[in-house]
Amino acid sequence: MSDLPDLASIHAADTVVGTPALLARPTTHDRWVDRRDPVAIVGGGLAGIAAATVLESCGLAVILIESRQDLGGRASSFQDAQSGEWLDNCQHVLLGCCSNLIDLYRRLGAIEHIKWYRRVHYIDDRGRHYSLWSVPGLPAPLHLGPAMALFSLLSIGERLSVAHAMRAMMRLGKSGRAGLANISFGEWLARHHQPTSVIKKFYDPIVISALNEDTQRAAALYAIEVFQEAMLRNRHGYMMGLPDGPLQTLYTHRPCRDVRLGQRVTEIVCRDKTVSTIRLASGEHIAVSAVVLATNHHAVEKLISPEWLRTDSRFASLGKLESVPILGAHMWFDRPVMKLPHAALIEGPLQWLFRKDELGTAVHGVISAARPWATTPHEHCAALFERQLQMIFRQPQAKLVRYRIVIEKRATFAPSPGIDRFRPPQAPVPGGIENLFLAGDYTRTGWPATMEGAVRSGYLAAGALLQAMPHTAKLPSPLANDLPFERAARWLSGSD
Numbered sequence: 001m002s003d004l005p006d007l008a009s010i011h012a013a014d015t016v017v018g019t020p021a022l023l024a025r026p027t028t029h030d031r032w033v034d035r036r037d038p039v040a041i042v043g044g045g046l047a048g049i050a051a052a053t054v055l056e057s058c059g060l061a062v063i064l065i066e067s068r069q070d071l072g073g074r075a076s077s078f079q080d081a082q083s084g085e086w087l088d089n090c091q092h093v094l095l096g097c098c099s100n101l102i103d104l105y106r107r108l109g110a111i112e113h114i115k116w117y118r119r120v121h122y123i124d125d126r127g128r129h130y131s132l133w134s135v136p137g138l139p140a141p142l143h144l145g146p147a148m149a150l151f152s153l154l155s156i157g158e159r160l161s162v163a164h165a166m167r168a169m170m171r172l173g174k175s176g177r178a179g180l181a182n183i184s185f186g187e188w189l190a191r192h193h194q195p196t197s198v199i200k201k202f203y204d205p206i207v208i209s210a211l212n213e214d215t216q217r218a219a220a221l222y223a224i225e226v227f228q229e230a231m232l233r234n235r236h237g238y239m240m241g242l243p244d245g246p247l248q249t250l251y252t253h254r255p256c257r258d259v260r261l262g263q264r265v266t267e268i269v270c271r272d273k274t275v276s277t278i279r280l281a282s283g284e285h286i287a288v289s290a291v292v293l294a295t296n297h298h299a300v301e302k303l304i305s306p307e308w309l310r311t312d313s314r315f316a317s318l319g320k321l322e323s324v325p326i327l328g329a330h331m332w333f334d335r336p337v338m339k340l341p342h343a344a345l346i347e348g349p350l351q352w353l354f355r356k357d358e359l360g361t362a363v364h365g366v367i368s369a370a371r372p373w374a375t376t377p378h379e380h381c382a383a384l385f386e387r388q389l390q391m392i393f394r395q396p397q398a399k400l401v402r403y404r405i406v407i408e409k410r411a412t413f414a415p416s417p418g419i420d421r422f423r424p425p426q427a428p429v430p431g432g433i434e435n436l437f438l439a440g441d442y443t444r445t446g447w448p449a450t451m452e453g454a455v456r457s458g459y460l461a462a463g464a465l466l467q468a469m470p471h472t473a474k475l476p477s478p479l480a481n482d483l484p485f486e487r488a489a490r491w492l493s494g495s496d
């Protein structure tokens with residue numbers, strides 16, 4: 001394990017975009033952009049937080065409205081009624097390649113709460129421990145080479161298979177990856193002769209958790225993006241970041257001055273192709289110059305009138321996005337069970353484990369793509385998890401004294417082949433609502449539903465809104481730079 005508090009400094013994009021006090025400039029057109037009313041951001045998840053941060057830093061008057069009492073949306077914590085402790089709805093993991101999320105944490109002053117791990121641990125069904133680590137100073141993709149060569153979880157033949165597939169992914173580049181939008185990763189793995197045993201031991205722990213989808217069913221485009229961005233582009237891309245406390249501690253710095261918590265928007269009122277007002281459950285009406293709608297896609301359908309759901313083509317295919325559940329299990333044992341800070345588990349049911357206290361008595365387990373678990377009774381889950389941990393930690397006497405299981409049924413949308421044609425763009429489309437911008441992990445970001453995808457969507461929505469204002473035409477995109485494509489990686493891939 002190693003702490004890398006300076007990871008963020010490798011990202012070139014800095015925090016402030018645009019010039020302040022844009023709205024104070026004189027304007028000549030009588031359009032929505034010239035109104036002095038504030039921009040409303042509906043939804044205080046990562047997408048809404050990201051949009052609010054950028055727009056307020058550009059001098060716009062911003063109101064962020066969130067129906068819950070806390071910010072963070074799906075990446076947030078709740079207070080356990082039994083113990084009073086703050087628990088995350090589920091452990092959230094980021095990687096070094098999540099440039100925009102890291103940029104947002106910097107803007108929010110939260111980056112020092114992220115602990116970085118250079119060594120990624122694995123435990124097999126018999127409790128044997130393996131790890132992947134990088135050699136400091138070696139550029140991507142060579143940085144993981146020595147660890148892969150010694151990765152005895154895989155036989156030598158299996159390691160060669162992985163090397164063959166990684167080489168093929170490198171050669172694809174970004175454009176080759178884009179050409180795989182309509183095929184499944186299972187199909188791509190079969191074409192590249194990857195044995196079932198390698199899928200289970202190597203691909204599953206990475207792909208299922210990163211995409212919240214079965215390795216075989218996920219779009220090849222997104223699965224390959226994970227390997228290209230996290231492992232094959234830059235030596236820092238694969239590093240695992242974990243918050244050092246509950247997710248809530250990341251949002252103590254407000255993204256804008258006017259944050260209204262515990263207030264639910266009930267309607268986005270639209271006339272002549274523009275939103276003029278939003279209505280709150282309290283009965284309040286707020287006049288707005290524009291709206292960034294940053295809820296999940298299920299809520300969108302409740303806030304927009306049926307007429308505009310039909311007319312604005314961005315809403316046409318939202319019903320095609322399938323939700324996939326994630327299970328998170330908070331568990332407290334009567335004795336220390338876990339020494340490692342985290343581990344991927346090769347044999348289920350839990351797929352990943354995270355140690356939650358110094359002693360290792362409190363642990364958190366995760367099952368992604370948890371469709372079969374959505375209706376399983378919690379006592380049954382707990383009994384299975386207790387047995388799994390007793391076995392892998394070789395502590396048959398260890399007793400689970402308390403647990404709390406959280407199943408998010410609508411955790412993320414399924415990143416299926418061809419999914420991107422159903423994901424709407426953030427910016428208004430011809431014939432649609434002219435001052436309504438969409439943000440949220442479900443919008444078209446080029447990323448799967450992750451914290452990074454959500455932040456990208458918020459930045460893209462804010463960028464599109466700023467771009468629509470005549471006096472801001474020259475602003476750079478608020479998106480942070482991706483990690484640099486290291487020379488060795490570029491040379492070995494021979495591609496873009």
Ligand SMILES: Cc1cc2nc3c(=O)[nH]c(=O)nc-3n(C[C@H](O)[C@H](O)[C@H](O)COP(=O)(O)OP(=O)(O)OC[C@H]3O[C@@H](n4cnc5c(N)ncnc54)[C@H](O)[C@@H]3O)c2cc1C
Binds near residue numbers: 072263265412442
């Ligand atoms: C269990 C689980 C585990 C996950 N693990 C990871 C992980 O390890 N790594 C990772 O990168 N990603 C992970 N994700 C995905 C990540 O959490 C999401 O992609 C991201 O948080 C989505 O952010 P968002 O802003 O797009 O949407 P949301 O977080 O859903 O935010 C939307 C907000 O809008 C609010 N809202 C809705 N309707 C209204 C209304 N009418 N008025 C006002 N407010 C409203 C909601 O309360 C919510 O706060 C996980 C998700 C889940 C559920």
